[in-house]
Amino acid sequence: MPIPMTPLAVTAYTATSAIGSGLAAHFDALRHARSGLRPNDLSSVPLACWIGRVDGVEDATLPAALATWDCRNNRLAWLGLNQDGFLDRVRSARGRYGAARVALLLGTSTASIGATEQAYRRLDADGGFADDMLRPMIHTPHSLAAFVAAALALEGPCLTISTACSSSAKVFANAERMIRLGLVDAAVVGGVDTLCDSVLFGFNALELVSSAPCRPFDAARDGISIGEAAGFALLERAAMVPDAPQLLGYGEASDAHHMSTPHPEGLGAELALNDALARAGLDATQVDYINLHGTASQKNDEVEAALVSRAFPSRTRASSTKGFTGHTLGAAGIVEATIALLAIEHGLIPGNLGGDTPDPICGAQFAWHSEQQRVDVALSNSFGFGGNNACLAFARAGFAA
């Protein structure tokens, strides 16, 4: 059994995805069931699918001092950092605690591999990278975290977590451990992934991409829609900020089954869920809302729906929001953590967009349309390739399990 944790305060959070930049845009799209998916207009050659592309990434110019970090992924990171006053909140935390006492823990699946793809599309006559692409720091998985560390002037522990689609959920666990041990006093967590050929053609090669907008938990679902997103949160000790929503718990577990398909009984997912509940001191009956991983892949949704049915009472509400944002891969954890926090803040259960003909395996827990109700406790599931599972538990300010 995990060691129960002292809740942490989530003192700031923000998300930028296909449904908009910042929390207000997300709340509005979720409330009005407005999807951000569009026909693919991004890959270097046509590929018939739908994508969750963020508007305005191309125009999100980096400040001159950071220009050497320029690439689509870091532009999206910068766009995301500039929403909801997040930069100011970090600046204030840095002033309060000192730059070396704030950790930076970011998840990403492919970081700025899009820039490496670009370099390969226009190699020099001698077969090497063109001069403007000779920037080793953007051709490596740590490019995002190193860029954000420079942008935020943070000097504490700085780590990239890259466990495919659970990456930016797991960062909350890294942060909690570091704060509990007194290594740092606060942590900026989050994640960014951008659309690029690698993921579009890669998932297409695995026959996991739908040619239509994704339909999570629908009986006729036939694959994912890939999206891009940036999201960030600031974590501090709850005693310092009693009126902030809380991170109550987290769970992490491995399927030990297969590289690209989930365990057929959802073993790792259930271990992660139980670990999160135990660490939070929660019983499943106390969970008001679960933001599901719900990718719209045949197998994920089947396994996850069965887990919801056996683990939760029918009053618990559950939905996937990938019909809004697409599957934002390494950024999915933070985007959906943000949606779980919005559910708590606004009493909004987002509807499971795209599930027009619900798969009969889905139980009464599924919210097919948005609902208004008080949410004290919300979970978020994130599962990645390699059988890498994470579950996060959030609660409203003042909630005591």
Place this chain on the structure above:
Amino acid sequence: MSALPSGSSRVYVEGVGLWSPQLADFAALRSLLAGATPTPTVRPAAATLPPNERRRAPESVLLAVEVAGQAVAMSGRDAASLACVFASSHGDQPITDYMCATLAQTPAELSPIRFHNSVHNAPVGYWTIATGCHAPSTAVAAQRASFGAGLLEAVSQVLAEQRAVLLVCSDTAGSGPLGEVTGCRQPFGCALVLTAERSSATLARLDLQLTPAHPDSALDEPLVGWRDGNPSAGGLPLLALLARTGGRCQLTAAATLGLQIDMDHI
């Protein structure tokens, strides 16, 4: 870190794994440092993987699994009981090179197997599958600080969760145009089994402390220059202490952060 009043944290080492073309294991490092010339090796054996996986797995997986298997065997622990922290600065560079080259020419022909092997957590994924490990597992990167940052993450799991953790840090050689940019010229991997409590299998005690950024400890002959060819060789100052008589070393934990480690043999 909180474990000791001095502000340092203490963990114990129960197993060490190491592989490079010059050094087949930790014993080979000891013999090299004692003045011998170890026999070069060709390919990491990765005996933990089932034979069919071993034939198909990319080199990044073989290297990580080889050093992980060595460290766990030395500890005598059940691999399935260990949380896993697998660090790598660059992930699988030959696969990234293949993918970017293919995407530039014939994107629709991208190999699905190579794509799913391209994820940074492929080595830890294969490891947990081969060992039936359901414990938490993670894959991390921190550019040239990947060993120090991975060690810090592993130590924080050992102390916060009071459990044994397997740390792996490995990078294969780069290839193609990307290899020219990363400058990673030869494979290097290492692994440690770290625990919160001293046991009969304990080899050494580590007291770690975060410090401001500070140059990494110098490497003396015959290890001079090894770090230049592979960022995962950043762990060598600590491995050399483990192979010798103990002492202090300084590693990079982030661009702006150092990790000072005092090591004593038990």
